[in-house]
Amino acid sequence: MITTLPTAASVAEAAAAVAPHVRRTPVLRAEIDGRPLVLKLEHLQRGGSFKLRGAVNALTAGPRPTHVVTASGGNHGIAVATAAASLRLPATVYVPVTAPEAKTRRIEAAGARLVRHGATYGEAAVAALAEAQAPGARYVSAYDDPAVVAGQGTVTAEAVADAPEIDAVVVAAGGGGLSAGAALASGGRTVVVVEPEGCCCVHRALEAGRPVDAPVDSVAASALGATRVGEVPFALLSSADVVSVLVTDAELLAAQDRLWEEFRLAVEPAAAVPLAAWLAGRVPGERACLVLCGANT
Structure with a gap:
């Protein structure tokens, strides 16, 4: 049973706690097909992902x-x-x-x-x-822990501080820790939660109104293969005005290739999920920040 949920203040406290141990990863202002976007290069984090x-x-x-x-x-x-x-x-x-x-x-x-x-x-x-x-x-839970969620929120807090012009933050979702942290730290900006069609426990939970089991069948399953959203992330996401989007494996692999072709950014399939949604026109706003979450496969 959940007793305490993290808050925006928890993310600020986490930022001070993690600062000596993590990299402040850069943002890249870019353009694809004549449209502006911002990339948060979290795949450059120590350990190869935001999870640190x-x-x-x-x-x-x-x-x-x-x-x-x-x-x-x-x-x-x-x-x-x-x-x-x-x-x-x-x-x-x-x-x-x-x-x-x-x-x-x-x-x-x-x-x-x-x-x-x-x-x-x-x-x-x-x-x-x-x-x-x-x-x-x-x-240490991968996502169902208030301290873990607050720590993951520091990704979005950095992006908002370094690129205040962004109007949406787009993240891939596994068990919901990164997306729940984004909801806490977005400063009122739209949070877009993107999942592969074959790994969509957040989407299923938001539709059902409660955490439910979801299938795990995607090329991004090693990173996004949670069978059920965490109770802590769900409590935050269900009370926030997030946008849930699904992409196909073909779309996310094409986006992974595009990141390499356009910017020479080598990321794992899960990290390309936000760009897949953006390329497909499923992300609202004029200048979105896409979080490239990892580069370990």
Whole structure:
């Protein structure tokens, strides 16, 4: 049961907490097909994705743990391993056996103990939660944690500060942490939540009025493959005026290619999801900021 939700003030506090450990990633003002847009280059973040922000904020909030445990499809595990190393804490990361080698290799390189368990993220998470019952352990959720959501909100806070002219913030959604953080930090700007048609737990939840299970079948599934939106993100997103958009795998792969062809930006499929929606004309506003969230596959 949710007891406390993060706020815009939580994001400001998180910005101070994460600043020593993360990069302030740049924004790129650009134009495609004669239309202006702003790209937030978060794929340049330490660990290769925005996830480091939430992990650091979670581990610096409250008492210092003796051990860190998490479950991940890849990017969150890299982030937790990187954050734990930065804070000099031991970490264990559970991943499903389907996790991409490119991501599991980085988890181990960051110094964490890697455990491959189960065919799905959910099965890996059950095992991780069992280990996290040990005294002094801290389980860091990939998205269903107020401190994690506040940390992810610092991406949008930076974008708004560095490009105040933007009128929309466009983010890819997995379990909802990045999009909920964007809703907190957008300063009243439109937040567009984009998902592949085959991985759309936020869209399904907003339609149903509650978190529900959704299929996981997309080329972006290693990053966006949550089967159900988190309770904390859903509480925030359902009370905010967000726009939910779906894209096809063909559209997001074409957008990934376009980022390379136009700007020589190499991102993973999940990071191209916002551009796919923008290219398809599904993003409102005159000057949107697209968050390129990761580059780990």
